[in-house]
Amino acid sequence: MAASSTNGFRVIGTRPIRHDGVDKVTGRAKYGADYAFPGMLHGKVLRSPHPHARIKSIKVDKALALPGVKAIVTAADLPELPDKMEAAGEQAVNLNHLSMNILARGKALYDGHPIAAVAATSPHIADEALRLIEVEYEVLPPVMTVEDAMKPGATILLPSLRNKEDGADKETNVAAHIQFKRGDVAEGFKQADYVIEREFKTAMVHQGYIEPHNAVGIYNADGHATIYCSTQGSFVVRGLSAVVLGISEGKIKVVPAEIGGGFGGKIPIYLEPLSVLLSMKTGHPVKMTMTRAEVLRATGPTSGSTIRCKMGATKDGKIVAAQCWLAYEAGAFPGSPVGSGAMTILAPYNIPNVLVDAYDVVVNRPKTAAYRAPGASNAAMASETVVDELAEKCGIDPLDMRLLNGVEEGTPQIVGPPFKRIGFKETLEAIKNSPHYQSRLTGANRGRGVASGFWFNVGLQSSAMVNLHTDGTVSVVIGSVDIGGTRAAQAMIAAEVLGVDINDVRPTIADTDSIGHTDVTAGSRTCFATGWAVYEAAQDCVRQLKERAARQWEKKPDEIVFENGTLSPAQPGGDIKPMSIKQIAPRLARTGGPIVGRATVNARSVGPAFASVCVDVEVDPDTGKTQILRATIAQDAGKAIHPSYVEGQMQGGMAQGLGWGLNEEYFYDDRGILRNTGLLDYRMPTCLDLPEIETAIVEVPTPGHPLGIRGVGEVSIVAPPAALANAIYHAVGVRMTELPMSPPRLLKAILKKRAAGEAQAAAAD
Amino acid sequence: MANKVIVETNINGDPVELLCEPRQSLLEVLRDVLELTGSKEGCLTGDCGACTVVIDGRPVCSCLMLGVEATGKKITTIEGLAAGASLHVLQQKFLENASLQCGICTPGFLMSAKALLDRNPNPTEAEIRYSLAGNLCRCTGYDKIVRAVTDAAAAMAGRGRPAHGTVPSETASGMAGEMLAKGEVK
Numbered sequence: 001m002a003a004s005s006t007n008g009f010r011v012i013g014t015r016p017i018r019h020d021g022v023d024k025v026t027g028r029a030k031y032g033a034d035y036a037f038p039g040m041l042h043g044k045v046l047r048s049p050h051p052h053a054r055i056k057s058i059k060v061d062k063a064l065a066l067p068g069v070k071a072i073v074t075a076a077d078l079p080e081l082p083d084k085m086e087a088a089g090e091q092a093v094n095l096n097h098l099s100m101n102i103l104a105r106g107k108a109l110y111d112g113h114p115i116a117a118v119a120a121t122s123p124h125i126a127d128e129a130l131r132l133i134e135v136e137y138e139v140l141p142p143v144m145t146v147e148d149a150m151k152p153g154a155t156i157l158l159p160s161l162r163n164k165e166d167g168a169d170k171e172t173n174v175a176a177h178i179q180f181k182r183g184d185v186a187e188g189f190k191q192a193d194y195v196i197e198r199e200f201k202t203a204m205v206h207q208g209y210i211e212p213h214n215a216v217g218i219y220n221a222d223g224h225a226t227i228y229c230s231t232q233g234s235f236v237v238r239g240l241s242a243v244v245l246g247i248s249e250g251k252i253k254v255v256p257a258e259i260g261g262g263f264g265g266k267i268p269i270y271l272e273p274l275s276v277l278l279s280m281k282t283g284h285p286v287k288m289t290m291t292r293a294e295v296l297r298a299t300g301p302t303s304g305s306t307i308r309c310k311m312g313a314t315k316d317g318k319i320v321a322a323q324c325w326l327a328y329e330a331g332a333f334p335g336s337p338v339g340s341g342a343m344t345i346l347a348p349y350n351i352p353n354v355l356v357d358a359y360d361v362v363v364n365r366p367k368t369a370a371y372r373a374p375g376a377s378n379a380a381m382a383s384e385t386v387v388d389e390l391a392e393k394c395g396i397d398p399l400d401m402r403l404l405n406g407v408e409e410g411t412p413q414i415v416g417p418p419f420k421r422i423g424f425k426e427t428l429e430a431i432k433n434s435p436h437y438q439s440r441l442t443g444a445n446r447g448r449g450v451a452s453g454f455w456f457n458v459g460l461q462s463s464a465m466v467n468l469h470t471d472g473t474v475s476v477v478i479g480s481v482d483i484g485g486t487r488a489a490q491a492m493i494a495a496e497v498l499g500v501d502i503n504d505v506r507p508t509i510a511d512t513d514s515i516g517h518t519d520v521t522a523g524s525r526t527c528f529a530t531g532w533a534v535y536e537a538a539q540d541c542v543r544q545l546k547e548r549a550a551r552q553w554e555k556k557p558d559e560i561v562f563e564n565g566t567l568s569p570a571q572p573g574g575d576i577k578p579m580s581i582k583q584i585a586p587r588l589a590r591t592g593g594p595i596v597g598r599a600t601v602n603a604r605s606v607g608p609a610f611a612s613v614c615v616d617v618e619v620d621p622d623t624g625k626t627q628i629l630r631a632t633i634a635q636d637a638g639k640a641i642h643p644s645y646v647e648g649q650m651q652g653g654m655a656q657g658l659g660w661g662l663n664e665e666y667f668y669d670d671r672g673i674l675r676n677t678g679l680l681d682y683r684m685p686t687c688l689d690l691p692e693i694e695t696a697i698v699e700v701p702t703p704g705h706p707l708g709i710r711g712v713g714e715v716s717i718v719a720p721p722a723a724l725a726n727a728i729y730h731a732v733g734v735r736m737t738e739l740p741m742s743p744p745r746l747l748k749a750i751l752k753k754r755a756a757g758e759a760q761a762a763a764a765d
Numbered sequence: 766m767a768n769k770v771i772v773e774t775n776i777n778g779d780p781v782e783l784l785c786e787p788r789q790s791l792l793e794v795l796r797d798v799l800e801l802t803g804s805k806e807g808c809l810t811g812d813c814g815a816c817t818v819v820i821d822g823r824p825v826c827s828c829l830m831l832g833v834e835a836t837g838k839k840i841t842t843i844e845g846l847a848a849g850a851s852l853h854v855l856q857q858k859f860l861e862n863a864s865l866q867c868g869i870c871t872p873g874f875l876m877s878a879k880a881l882l883d884r885n886p887n888p889t890e891a892e893i894r895y896s897l898a899g900n901l902c903r904c905t906g907y908d909k910i911v912r913a914v915t916d917a918a919a920a921m922a923g924r925g926r927p928a929h930g931t932v933p934s935e936t937a938s939g940m941a942g943e944m945l946a947k948g949e950v951k
Contacts, residue, residue, distance in 0.1 A: 015863065017860045017861065018860070020868075021859075021865070022852070022856075022860070024865055024868035025860060025868075025872075025875060026803065026843065026856065027801070027803015027843035028803065030802070031802075031805070033796075033805075033806065036797075036800070124786070124788060124789075207903075208903045209867070209869075210807040210815055210869045210870050210902070211805065211807065211867070258868065259867060260805070260807075260867050260869025260870075261866075261869060261903050263903070292808040292813075483866065483867055484866030484904055485863065485866060644863035644909070645866070647863075647908075648863055649866075651905060651908045651909070652903070652904045652905050652906050654906055655903075655905075655907070678810050679808050679812035679813050680810065680812045684903065685906075686897075686899075686900075686901065686907075687893075687894045687897050687898055687907035687911060688894045688895055688897075688898040690906060690908075692908055692911070
């Protein structure tokens with residue numbers, strides 16, 4: 001790769017070919033489902049056909065009698081865990097709920113809830129065995145929406161959930177009520193010249209990774225287990241599986257396979273403990289993979305929601321008050337991302353008077369999992385369309401409205417300390433100056449919309465090792481799985497620090513026995529936190545190299561300079577010749593032994609991310625179909641290590657947001673059964689649905705990070721649904737308040753508006 | 766009575782004899798019988814394209830075909846795309862353009878793109894998008910995939926890298942569907 005220097009960097013900011021690339025374009029890369037072991041059995045899961053039912057009995061005799069069936073497990077084979085929050089694998093989880101989602105105990109709580117698991121000599125025999133398991137259910141009424149779940153007298157999902165507000169102690173489906181306040185909203189709205197209040201509904205959607213969940217569990221007679229699986233967090237799999245199985249964490253080794261997409265949905269465990277449990281029972285390795293229908297019915301998704309958003313602004317465009325009410329579907333167990341919805345809904349704006357109420361509500365749907373900036377897209381659909389409406393009322397350009405009210409360094413956050421240096425306004429300026437926003441959009445039924453998004457990002461823990469080999473090449477060992485270019489970025493950071501060629505660095509992702517604890521590849525944290533650890537580990541190498549040179553040259557380490565991969569004395573003189581890494585590496589054995597740079601971080605000074613987007617649409621007024629004509633995203637990356645993969649995160653998140661906005665939706669029927677369990681009916685964007693996605697990387701370095709990196713993985717998904725809604729309004733004059741804005745929904749709104757117009761015209765006649 | 770059937774076929778240029786159950790899909794046979802795990806399972810219903818292979822010149826979802834139907838066919842899988850140790854130009858362009866993130870859909874895209882370029886060496890962007898619409902990618906937003914295929918076509922024809930990002934909105938790629946409907950592209 002050309003050593004084109006970018007802002008003083010030699011490697012960072014260039015676009016080398018990823019190190020795992022050849023394996024991935026030749027089919028050699030091993031994903032979880034690609035593993036096979038001698039004597040391996042195949043496991044399958046029996047799932048509840050009812051969204052809410054008491055399990056009265058499970059009879060497995062006939063299934064066990066089928067030739068080739070080796071074992072069947074139910075919740076009776078797992079320890080019953082207490083209904084309490086406990087740290088497991090560095091997460092606080094409700095142990096009982098965790099276990100109950102692996103195998104239902106007593107009650108099935110959603111269509112697709114696992115009831116039993118089978119191991120057999122082939123996947124087909126396992127499938128046949130599932131049909132022979134006899135389960136007697138007492139069907140209970142399902143509770144499918146937050147409105148129904150919150151009604152007084154609603155059917156209760158989990159008797160252990162108690163409402164203790166106002167000193168009462170009642171059964172409830174509301175797992176949590178969160179409130180944030182600032183100033184006095186009633187007074188604030190009095191100052192407003194314009195007040196907009198809208199109610200929004202967003203549908204439950206799935207992360208949609210192309211690779212279904214998988215796991216191979218191998219339990220050995222010595223009590224040790226190994227799990228091969230595609231996961232975003234091998235240490236989470238180890239910790240949570242140990243809890244579910246009732247064995248100690250140290251007895252499980254998790255080997256992270258290549259991962260075929262996750263977007264948050266591959267943080268939870270599903271098959272992992274089952275594969276080990278079946279292996280315990282049979283003595284064989286057991287491989288389990290989900291079908292797409294299982295993925296849609298029982299993993300992911302993220303919450304559908306009901307959101308009310310009221311905002312007031314003065315004539316000159318200053319937003320003076322905002323009040324929001326959010327209720328998110330948690331699924332069958334508590335834990336929707338409504339908290340982050342509540343914390344992000346107003347985060348881009350400096351509003352003096354704020355009141356936000358948020359409710360986490362259990363319903364008979366799958367337990368929701370994180371999905372790329374969890375909770376924030378729902379929230380932004382509400383706030384970013386209301387801001388658009390206010391801008392229109394005030395007669396201000398929607399980007400200027402955001403610039404006028406937008407947060408910047410020093411603005412107090414609604415939750416937390418004042419912002420440090422952030423790049424929100426820079427993303428707005430980037431959109432404003434983009435060829436897209438500068439272009440004129442003409443034509444009937446066409447409209448342009450903008451919107452912005454905020455996401456916290458997280459830091460958390462990472463470990464890294466940098467090994468110097470005798471030929472001067474370097475290996476980087478990390479515990480973060482590579483979900484979209486991680487290896488390349490980590491290798492680039494090491495190459496930058498050590499002054500070596502990017503192709504002389506080999507990045508490796510280690511299993512849980514071979515690297516220190518590393519948190520999930522999620523929260524936009526990997527490049528930020530694992531990158532920080534790699535940076536420090538490479539610096540540790542440099543420190544040791546200086547010691548070696550100092551010893552050889554009979555100087556002190558601080559009298560040695562390391563620059564561009566070469567060691568030299570700070571004070572030139574004598575006959576000392578500078579030494580490159582390539583020169584010193586073969587001599588390590590004679591100068592003190594191997595060099596291993598090590599570092600761990602528990603990164604706290606995380607930099608929040610902002611993105612702003614612009615989309616042009618054309619709406620077919622006869623069908624309600626929206627065609628996206630042009631799309632641009634500007635996002636603050638802090639410092640883009642590998643710009644191609646930063647652009648990839650921006651484009652990918654935007655594409656998911658556009659799908660969320662226009663098409664994607666879970667369809668449950670009256671009985672609470674999911675009706676679109678395939679990718680034909682769960683309609684994600686194809687390349688024919690999307691235009692080229694133009695990108696503008698903004699670089700406002702994160703204070704405190706040695707390279708200024710800001711997480712880039714998530715914020716790109718936040719604004720697109722709202723931007724689409726705003727574009728649709730400007731195209732056909734209807735304000736959409738429901739997601740997705742699919743053709744039937746949009747057509748209904750267009751016809752309603754047309755009918756209202758005709759009625760008005762008739763009245764005027 | 767034996768359950769399995771002998772299938773004689775040709776995979777990646779080599780004659781292959783295999784034993785499979787009549788109920789096994791071609792994808793299952795490739796992955797579990799022949800250990801060619803480069804073809805991926807994403808849906809088993811022909812909706813995602815991750816299992817795409819090229820059969821007698823046409824891209825086919827190997828999950829929608831039975832293994833026994835492979836008899837007498839010429840099948841190319843992702844394992845047969847590179848010529849020995851040299852990558853196919855599509856593979857090279859996917860790497861140069863950072864066209865993969867997680868990589869699970871990549872084998873399917875490469876095989877669909879190969880089938881496209883074999884029959885149409887100079888496709889327009891709309892034709893590329895139309896031909897790849899049976900392959901789902903959830904990571905990239907398709908932008909860099911389309912660029913890689915455009916670049917590969919140019920490289921194979923001995924042309925330079927085409928300019929990107931200069932398409933005016935009127936003819937932007939999002940209009941591909943309409944262009945197809947109007948017969949502006951094949």
